[in-house]
Amino acid sequence: MRKFKPILAYWGNFKHHFCTRAAQDVLKIGILDVPFEKGQDKSGVAKGPQKLREAGLIDKLNECCGSLDIKDYGEFSYKNNCKDAQVSNMKHYDDVISCSKELSDKVEEIVRDDRICLTLGGDHSIGIGTIHGHIKARNDENIAVLWVDAHADLNTNQTSTSGNAHGMPMAFLAKELASFWPSRPGAEWFTPRLSVRNLAYIGLRSVDPYENAIMHNLGISYFDMFDIQRYGIDAVVSAALDKMDPHHNKAIHVSFDIDSLDPLEAPSTGTPVRGGLLLREGIHIMSAVYKTGRLGAMDMVEVNPMIGSESDVDKTLSAAIHIIIAAFGRNKREIKADMQHILPPINGFS
Ligand SMILES: [Mn+2]
Numbered sequence: 001m002r003k004f005k006p007i008l009a010y011w012g013n014f015k016h017h018f019c020t021r022a023a024q025d026v027l028k029i030g031i032l033d034v035p036f037e038k039g040q041d042k043s044g045v046a047k048g049p050q051k052l053r054e055a056g057l058i059d060k061l062n063e064c065c066g067s068l069d070i071k072d073y074g075e076f077s078y079k080n081n082c083k084d085a086q087v088s089n090m091k092h093y094d095d096v097i098s099c100s101k102e103l104s105d106k107v108e109e110i111v112r113d114d115r116i117c118l119t120l121g122g123d124h125s126i127g128i129g130t131i132h133g134h135i136k137a138r139n140d141e142n143i144a145v146l147w148v149d150a151h152a153d154l155n156t157n158q159t160s161t162s163g164n165a166h167g168m169p170m171a172f173l174a175k176e177l178a179s180f181w182p183s184r185p186g187a188e189w190f191t192p193r194l195s196v197r198n199l200a201y202i203g204l205r206s207v208d209p210y211e212n213a214i215m216h217n218l219g220i221s222y223f224d225m226f227d228i229q230r231y232g233i234d235a236v237v238s239a240a241l242d243k244m245d246p247h248h249n250k251a252i253h254v255s256f257d258i259d260s261l262d263p264l265e266a267p268s269t270g271t272p273v274r275g276g277l278l279l280r281e282g283i284h285i286m287s288a289v290y291k292t293g294r295l296g297a298m299d300m301v302e303v304n305p306m307i308g309s310e311s312d313v314d315k316t317l318s319a320a321i322h323i324i325i326a327a328f329g330r331n332k333r334e335i336k337a338d339m340q341h342i343l344p345p346i347n348g349f350s
Pocket of ligand 1: 149151
């Protein structure tokens, strides 16, 4: 009996936190490929989704995660409907805005289909569309966003040194930073709806001075590599979840940049930074999120199969797949067999 005690204790907690939603036997997932790479300079990241599929992502999900109902939404494409729009120091602004608008609608549709939306990028600028769409679908600004990344992606076009949009999505999304974007031509459809109170970072280790100042001024929750080394990944992911979701009742959006991992684990990415997460730490993050039962959407971004040797690419694809299958219940060791997946209901949608 002794060895079951921790499980029972966990189950007690679980029932305490979530008790309203009807049981759902099968985890419903919607997979969307977003081969967008104009948020940065290196070609190849648009091939990420196709290579993840060729490496067996969907088979692995079915093999390793038990009963899943996977709907394949295929490859996302968009029309550039604001070709004349531009702002200074933000490359391909018109494409980023056009893609974000249509991607937001698509993610909204998938979440409204009552599926956990798994978006395969693409560069990290697609986080603008996926998070905006997730919030729209729930008609609730209080989703919790866990941004797992070596970088804070908090630059605006006025502070970026590269002009690359993949370093700006969090600044674009944050309500508190809206005034730092005096004009966003072509983005009249867009209202920033994410408060940084609902955000936590894990894995940071390359943060610009401006981003650092913003994080401190706004009191953004972040757990950098120092915290992970000092407290361990289990304590860090618990603290991150508590900070952005103190009552444990929000749907969670994880935006996972593969460059959060150490380049030894995931070398094929555009902006690698040494001293990063081990693969097992990345897996642990997603297992912990899975166990909450409240994963609503996940992005896997910045896998670039045109960077590095064949073995580098294989290693990176395999790492990304391990992390994704953890998010959908791969590591079930500690989980009660009949544990249910429970998400908050989608408001205003029946
Ligand atoms: Mn990123």
